[in-house]
Each structure stands twice: as C-alpha cells, then as structure tokens.
Amino acid sequence: MKKKTNEKETKVLNSKRIITETISGISLKAIYVPTDIKSLNYDRDLGFPGEYPFTRAIRETMYRGRLWTMRQFSGFGTSKDTNKRYKFLLAHGETGLSVAFDFPTLYGRDSDEQISAGEVGKCGVAISSLADMETLFDGIPLDKVSTSMTINGPASVVWAFYIAAAENRGIKSHILRGTIQNDILKEYIAQKSWIFPPEPSMRIITDIMEFGAKHVPQWNTISISGYHIREAGSTAVQELAFTLADGFTYVEAGIKAGLDVDVFAPRLSYFFNSHLDFFEEIAKYRAARRIWAREMKNRYKAKKQESLLLRFHTQTAGCTLTAQQPENNIVRTAFQGLAAVLGGTQSLHTNSMDETWALPTEKAVLIALRTQQIIANETGVANVIDPLAGSYFIESLTNEIEKEAYKYFDKINKLGGMVKAIENGFPQREIADAAYRYQKAVEEKRRIVVGVNDFVLDEEKIEIPILKINKSVEQEQHKRLSFLRKKRNNSKVQKSLKAVKHAAQTKENIMYPILDAAKAYATLGEICNAMKEVFGVYKEPPMF
C-alpha cells in the first residue's frame, strides 16, 4: 500500500495547527493504516462481546438487550429536598439513583458538629442518622431501584443506614441493589475525603466485602474510581493505571483476608471519567476491560466469568466545564456522554451546564438527562455493539494506552505496590505535575478552551438560573438531631457504640455492630468517633 506524498504533510506542518498528541500526551499520527494493527489478533486481543478478553463488550447483547443505566448524581440541602429531586428525576426517565452527600457527611461528621458549620447541605445532602436516610428515600421503592452512594471514609456506616432503612420497610437486604464507592485508595490519591489511615481502612473494606457477599449479594461493595484522579489533573493513562492498580490492591487484600476471589470479585465495579479527547476516552475503556480480564485470569486465577468482567459507571468530566458561556457545557457533556456510550459504559451520569457555578437546577439537570435519552434513542449508536472496533486508529490507540498503563504498573510494583506508592506520594506527584502541565498549556494557548482563552465574550452576563441552598438547612438539621438524641434509647446507643469499638479492636466483622448501632439511631458522627478512637485519623503527606 503506497504512502501518500510528503507534499500534503508539509502543508499541514506549515499551517498554524500542529497536532502531535492527545490531551494526555500520547503521540498521534495524521492517519492510521492497516500496518498499524498488523499484529492484532481478533480472538486473542478483542474477542466477541461477552467473551474473553471482553475488549469489545462484557455482555453478549449490551445495549441491544438493555440500555446503560441513566443515573444522575444528586443531593443537596436536607433529605426532604433531595427526596423531591429524586422523584423529579425518576419521573423524567432516570433509571437509577445516585446520592451526593455534603462534606460533613463525607467526613463522618454530624450536621451539628462545629467543624460542619457553613457546610451543611451545601454540596450534597446532609445525612447524620438512619432517620435522615429514611426521609431521603421516602416513597421510593428500595426493592425496585438500584442506588449508588458516593461515600468513602464512612461508607460502612452510611451503607448500614441504607440497609436498616430498607429493613424497617420489610425489604430484606438480599434483594437490595446498588453500589457504595468505598474506594479509600483513591481518596488518598485524589478526592481526599478520608477518615482513618490506610491499614484500618483496608480492613473495613474487606469486612464490607465479606458482609456483602453473605447478606447483600447484589450490591457492588466497591466502585474503584478513576473519575476523581482525572479531575485532580491526571492524564488518561494515569487515570487508567492508578485505578486498575487500586483495583488489584483490593483484590489482593480480599485474597489475603481469606476470601475466595470468585466470591468477591464479581461485585467489584469501576467508575471512570469521560473527558474531552473523544477517541482517547473510548480507547481507554476498551483497554481497561482487556487489562482487567487478563490480570484477573492469569495473575489472580479467577475462574468464574463474572470475576473477569470490568463493569463501570462513567461521569462526564466536571473539570472541563467552564464558568464562561456555561451553555456551551451542554455540548461538552454531550460529546463526553457519547464517548462513554461508544466505550461501553454500564451506567452514566451527565453533568449539568451550571455546575461551575452551583449545584444543578431542575432545568439544567433535565437537559443533562435528556442528553442521555437522545444518545440512546435518536443517534443509533446503541444499536450496534462496539461499533468502532477494527478502526486502525481505535485499535492502535487502545494498544498504546494499554502499553503505557503497564509502564506505570511496573513503576508501582518497583515501589512495593500501590499502598507504598501512595505513602511515597508517587501518584499524587504525577497528578500534580500533569495538572500543572495542563494549566501551563492552557495559559500559553497551546490548548484552547473555548470561551476561556479563545472565543471569549468581553462582557459576559450569566443568564441561566443558579441554585441557592437555603440558609435554614443547617438550622433544620440541628433541630432534627437534637430531637433524635432525645427520642432514642440512649443507653442502647451507648452499648452499641461500645460494641463497635470492641469490634474495631478485634478481628470481628465490624459491619454487624455498625448495623446494630445504626438501627439504634446512633448518629454518623458517634459511630465514626467510636472507630476513630481505635483506628486513629489519617494525615496526608502533601505533594506538589
């Protein structure tokens, strides 16, 4: 096959646009040809949908049988406020729930603690007790919906609230479906909402995995996340490598704790970002599936097919949204959502256009939901499985990203594994460097952000409605909590907290006493403090 003449290439080089790499720094050629993938072997490298190595798809029918779950991450104010928003979204066609908690809750603090002042209900819903959880899902059939909860440090407690809320309605834990994020490693790397140090956190996670396997078998006990790593500034390769490395660490922890890999692995799920470089993202998802399947089979000797499947939720990239000309964010989100679908995501959240200003208004979140519905019903992309397979470019890029990811795996192994790497600050440093490089590229206009460093409007007026959180939320929570503390059986609460402390000090599964404490209406802060007394609190080595 003859190569095109150099004339055309020179013309491209002389023009102002010089494109040599993806947003993550992977080299790009002008054009990809059959020789770029000449060593590709269909059965070995791609496989059919639902067949090892699952590069094309984890299920045989994919969206042809069932669309991805449309799951919009939401929460703000009190549980009553958020309950209303959930009902709104469900009525408009959302197919799964996703809970956003406020900062105090994320850190295991009650709404009335001093450190929570000013933060209650501001960027998520305030949940301080089982009572709040019950209000949150009032009128929502917990036996019919699946709920994802973005909670990490205090995941054990918040999950206990959910399970207890369901039980109080006569719904057995065996039929509950959902996910808790519970990915403490990425907290240390990126999201920073940790409570306890790494070792006890890992122990809690293995307790959760064991409890889940026995009592809540349809629940995903970890959502191993790359989203936040990407939001903190990493490249696509770093997102992939660090997330999978975290995943392998959890697998090893589970095996070390004596659990059978085929029992807990099927309930591990992933959470990726969908960023701007369209094809790079699609290649990333495909590489992810292939790497996971291969490592689970060969390194961890998983035997069940379910253990080899990388199931993931995707959120479109918040960090790419602009405060300037926010309506443009609708377009960015649409492209990012499309990339996730072409990449085979099981579940998707699309951001709202106003999220660089505040939490989404009803109008904005509706547009975001409609974006998914248009992709699903109007574009036709969901009608064929893995439609981009075989593209010289896509297969080449998938291979390239996989190769780069393995380079990171080697580095991490040399450092003694992910936990050691985190203690050394390795992933944190890589991310901070990548974030700084990106910022420099934007400031030097080597990377264009429409509306920010080019195509700017001189006198901008924001014409979209902005959500305001009522000041009374904090006071309301204070009232609810003092009412709760009076009404409940306080000696029962004290007893249950002692049991939590005791379990923390021994090898007992800590979920059982936590569940009891939850049912006794102990608050989030009280239960977490009991654990803090034994486990201590984590302090980070900050990296620049």
Add this chain to the structure above:
Amino acid sequence: MNKKLRILVAKPGLDGHDRGAKVVARALRDAGFEVIYTGLHQTPEMIVTAAIQEDVNAIGLSILSGAHMTLFPNVLKLLKKQKAFDILLFGGGIIPEEDKKKLYKSGIGKLFGPGTPTSEIVEYLKKFFKTE
C-alpha cells in the same frame, strides 16, 4: 537584599479538592513568591495563627464547597481581632457573583473563579504590593 512576598495558601473547612490550590501555589512559586501551603481542613483560627507567625503579606483561600459566606468572613474577623490589618485576604473557587459582591464590600480582596489564568493572580498580587 532579598525582599520577598510571602503568601499563605490555605484550604479552609472540609473541602478536599486541592488541584486549584496546588496549581496556584506552584505558579506563585514560579513567579518568585514564597508560598506557605497550610494543607487541607484548616480552621479560621489555624489559618490566622499561621499567617501571623509567618508574617505573610497575603492569605489566599480556596473554597469550592459553597461555604465561602461563612469561612471568608470568619477569617477576616480573626485577622481584625489580631490587628493584622495589613494582611490581604483574597481567594478563589466556586463563588456566585452576588456573593462575590457582598464579600468585596466587607473588605476582601479579589476572588478568582474557574478559568482564571494563574498569570492574572500573579499580576494582581504584584500590583497590589507594587513590585516589578
């Protein structure tokens, strides 16, 4: 001799999103400032105590959690209480326009939103403290 501008960069409250604060700290360093980074989860007391011990010229707060109408005023109040009138309080994050206006009225310096180039922050500080 070496007269340097010292800036304290802090993340008050529970917000753990420090990508911006770190990028700004680095940019300030590259522009010749001495940056004292206090880390996450700082209370207003911790921030002001550090600012005074370090005798900084300015404090930069990064707040993305919506708690700015509590945290900025608290820090300002403490600075006044400690008679540290010459320390500039500025910052950035997710702050709606009308809140910005209220904060400016109370004596807070410039607030930089998403998309601000770091060079703008550097220019602002250099101009404010009148150095080249």
Add this chain to the structure above:
Amino acid sequence: MTIIENNKDHANQILHRIYHRTSHAWRIGITGPPGAGKSTLVEKLAIDFVKHNKTVGIVCIDPTSPFSGGAILGDRVRMSSLFLDPKIFIRSMATRGSLGGVARATNEVCDLLDAFHKDIIIIETIGVGQVELDVAGIANTTIVVLVPEAGDSIQTMKAGLMEIGDIFVVNKSDREGADRLMMEIESVLEMKNSLRTPPVLKTVATEGHGIAELYNCIIEHQKYLVSSGDFTKQKREKITSEIVELVDSKIRSNLWKNQKINTYLTQLVNKIIKGQQTPYNASEKLIKIWKTAGGK
C-alpha cells in the same frame, strides 16, 4: 523576622539589642535526606517538649527555586496539629540563595526565638548538598534522620553526614532493613575516634514510637556538652564565626560598592581577555588599590 530576612542593616540593630537575651534556648538541628519523615519527627518531639513544660520554636527550611527565586514552604503542613498550641511558634524560611541547607538568616531568626523566651528551638533543614555542615554550626545538638529505604546504604551517604550527627535516628523503623541500617551506622560510628559515640535510635515517628527515648538522648547530650566543657568550646567557636561572618560580609559589601574598585575591575577583565594579565596578578593589583584607598 521578616525584617531580619529582608534588610541586613536595620536587622543588625535589632539583633544587637536583643543579644543579651539570647543563648538560653537549646537549639536542635534536624537533618537528613528527603522522605526521612523529619517533619513528623519534629512535630512529635515538639509535643513531647511541651509536655515537659517547655516552649518551642520551630524553624523549617525549604529550598528557593534557583530559576524563579520563589519557594513552596511545605513543612508546616505536616505539623498542623501544632498550629493552635500557644507554646509553639512555627516559622517557614526559604534558603534564598544560600548554598547550604539553612537560610542566611536562620541563625538570626533563632536568636529572635531565643530572645523571646523559647526554651527549645528546632531547626529542620532540607537535607541535601552540604547542608549538614551549616546546621551543625547553628545547633547545639544535631540529629541526623535516616530511613531504611531499598538500596540505601551508608556507603552512599555523604561523609559529612556521619561526622556531624550528635544523635542518629532510624525513622520508619517498622520497615524492612531497619536493623541492618542501624548496625551499619553503629559500626561506622565505632570506627571514629571520639570521646563520645553518638547513640543510634529507632523511631516510627508517625506512631510516636521512640520519641521519648529521643527526648532523653537530647537531654543526655545537653548534659554531656555542658559537663565536658564542649558547650563552652562550641559557644566560643560560634561567636568567633559569627563575628568573622559579620565582618566578612561588611568588608565585602564595602569593597564591591567602591566605584574605583569597580572601574578597575572592568579594566582588569579587559586586560585579561587581551592576554595582558591573569586573574592572579589582577587580584593582587586590586588589593593594592584597595589598601591605598584606605581600605574604605
């Protein structure tokens, strides 16, 4: 402290006035390679001193970027639990061009902390380059902190490090290789011919293990210095070098400010380029001119 860091002349007046109030504080220098956990150790040590009813001043030093002249002073971050303790004062300093691991003004900043009644002053340095020597000149007790990281051995450590430590600490001693490292250090120290063999301790700073022992070693070293007369010797050396440095720096600045000298310098450089002189006879010439100008 800012005045001291920024303005030499005015600073000297302040330092002169407070001098009689200095040399009550015990200065502890903490040095070692990056990643050794020095900041955590400093934090735990400071808490221990406060428990023993002492007030503590902490000076943390980080490198100034040679390109931009700026710095990120990130040691304070690791001590956030100390921020609100009224008995503890923390100051971060950038090296500002100083080639060692301490800033030019570190000694004077310590004097200030001393004059303001801090019982203990802990100086944490960045631990690279010829650092170690600098901090030893300021501290009464110098602690060298090492960690058993893979591949590190004493052979790769700079010779100076082993010379200046009054106390050696193997931090992160719960890691593999801690015992081996400890033995290596001990054997090197034994080979030195000195009246006092520095003790070697194991700590896990993050857990607080070994801190009480370290505290005791410091007290023990303090007693030793005073009783052996070494403390007085140290003091004399310090004062001498302080005077020498002050005079040195004054003379230098006067010399190079002199217009005549500067003009001659340019001329001489031109002559050297033309091959008519060498730097050696040129410098002799300059010194002669300086002397005849009354050395002003």
